[in-house]
Amino acid sequence: MSDSRVHLPVVGQNADPETAAAPRRRHPEWIRAQLPTKPAYFELRAMVKELKLHTVCESASCPNIGECWTRRALTIMILGDICTRSCRFCDVTTGRPLPPDPDEPRRVAEMLGRLQLEHTVITCVDRDDLPDFGAAHWAETIRLVKEACPSMTLEILAGDFKGNTDLVDIVLAADPDVFAHNLETVPRLSRQVRVQASYPRSYKILEHARKQDAVTKTGLMLGLGETREEVEAVLTELAGLGVDIVTLGQYLSPSKQHLAIERYVHPTEFAELEAFAREAGITHVVSGPLVRSSYHADGQAALVRSLRTR
């Protein structure tokens, strides 16, 4: 799937066996997560468990879980918790998944109906084992959620459907308020970071959704070895495409088996890139070290409504 899945390991764990014995370096002081200690976090966790749902927040060990769940902002992950892909940044388990649970869309709708949120994000694992890569399951989930939560805006963070735009249309026909698909990194690093995906295919999916007049969103992780010029080139391209919302966040390596952090991007550079993106014509940019695709999306209901009426 396509979220930027992370937790808080030390830098360079997997860079080189020779350095493995070196003293563990800490993250810079601007990468600090809030520990999940508040009752609201535990209530949400109990509800997720009761309804047998999965969240990318947990599956990806997201550093923001304490902060987000305290606000009841969570990102439910559908189609199970085992992904058929093995992106080298991602902490979600890779393997052979179970068949999709036909009752899962109902339980997602029940959970969101109980929470009465203004906006939520739903994502999925990649299901390359299914003939439609999960498109019908997505459509059913969106339909039931919209029935249960008519005033909530719904953002979906989907995979690339292997570039099949007919399948994207099945999902769009269910009328999500935002269609998000992450490019994750610059073209040069795409194959290395997302082994079974490609930049052109992801770009095509975004382009297609935009042509269907969907509100579109994408995200990039920084710190994987990309250059400033490469990031700016992607932002310029996204502005030309008319993508509505872009997120930029620091890549954090989940384990020794994942790609190492090439560098920490300073908050000042995140701010500069945000300014660059706005100047290029992207009006909604969320940029910062701990930003993830869904980070603070819960505050974007009004924005999404305004984008839908443009």
Ligand code: SF4
């Ligand atoms: S940033 Fe997204 S994935 Fe992370 S805890 Fe918040 S909602 Fe979940």
